[in-house]
Amino acid sequence: DVVLTQSPLSLPVTLGQAASISCRCSQSLVNSDGNTYLNWFQQRPGHSPRRLISQVSNRDSGVPDRISGSGSGTDFTLKISRVEAEDVGVYYCMQGTHWPPTFGQGTKLEIK
Amino acid sequence: QVQLQEAGPGLVKPSETLSLICTVSGGSVSSGPYYWTWIRQPPGKGLEWIGYVYRTGSTNYNSSLESRVTISLDTSKNQFSLNLRSMTAADTAVYYCARDPDGGTFDFWGQGVLVTVSS
Numbered sequence: 001d002v003v004l005t006q007s008p009l010s011l012p013v014t015l016g017q018a019a020s021i022s023c024r025c026s027q028s029l030v031n032s033d034g035n036t037y038l039n040w041f042q043q044r045p046g047h048s049p050r051r052l053i054s055q056v057s058n059r060d061s062g063v064p065d066r067i068s069g070s071g072s073g074t075d076f077t078l079k080i081s082r083v084e085a086e087d088v089g090v091y092y093c094m095q096g097t098h099w100p101p102t103f104g105q106g107t108k109l110e111i112k
Numbered sequence: 113q114v115q116l117q118e119a120g121p122g123l124v125k126p127s128e129t130l131s132l133i134c135t136v137s138g139g140s141v142s143s144g145p146y147y148w149t150w151i152r153q154p155p156g157k158g159l160e161w162i163g164y165v166y167r168t169g170s171t172n173y174n175s176s177l178e179s180r181v182t183i184s185l186d187t188s189k190n191q192f193s194l195n196l197r198s199m200t201a202a203d204t205a206v207y208y209c210a211r212d213p214d215g216g217t218f219d220f221w222g223q224g225v226l227v228t229v230s231s
C-alpha cells in the first residue's frame with residue numbers, strides 16, 4: 001500500500017497567521033490517465049471528514065480561497081494563508097491513484 | 113445535494129457480524145459513475161478504506177478485510193450495505209459511508225456511526 005506521511009502531526013497556529021501541512025508519498029501519485037489523485041480533507045471535532053481539495057489543487061465549492069493545495073509526484077502541501085477559528089480540526093491527505101486508497105495519519109491544527 | 117445516512121447497531125458482540133446500511137438521498141445509487149464506499153476510523157485514529165460497490169453490483173475490498181467483508185447494493189431502496197463478519201475489539205470504529213465519483217476521491221460522506229465490539 002502507498003504510505004502517506006504528513007508533517008507536522010500537531011500544528012499550533014496564531015489566528016491570522018499562515019499554516020502549512022506537508023504530505024509525502026511512498027510512490028508517485030501520477031496516474032496512467034495523467035491525473036494525480038491527491039486529496040485533502042478537513043475533519044472538525046465531532047464531524048465527518050469534508051473534502052477541501054481534489055486532484056492536488058482543485059478547491060471544493062464553499063472552500064475559501066485562503067486554503068490552497070499544491071505539489072506534484074510524491075510531495076504535496078496544503079496551505080492556509082490566514083488561519084481562522086473555523087479551521088480548527090484534523091487535516092488528512094488521501095491518495096486515490098493506487099489501490100487501495102490510503103490516508104495520511106492526520107495533522108491536528110489548533111489555535112495558540 | 114447528495115446526502116448519505118448510516119444506520120445500524122452501536123454495539124456488537126465479539127465473533128458476531130456487523131450489518132450497516134447507508135441510505136442515499138438526492139441521487140440514485142444505480143446511476144452515474146459512482147463507487148459507493150465504506151470507510152472506518154477507530155477512536156482517536158486515522159481513516160481506513162474498507163471497500164466499495166459500483167452501480168453494476170461489482171465490488172472491491174481492502175485486502176486486509178477481504179475475507180470478512182461484503183458490500184452490496186439495494187437499488188429498490190436506494191441503499192447500500194456493509195456486512196463485516198467475525199468482529200473483534202479491533203473493529204471498534206466509527207463507520208462512514210461515502211461516495212467516490214471517479215475512483216480516486218470521496219466527495220460526500222455520511223455523519224458516521226460508532227460501532228463498539230464488546231460482550
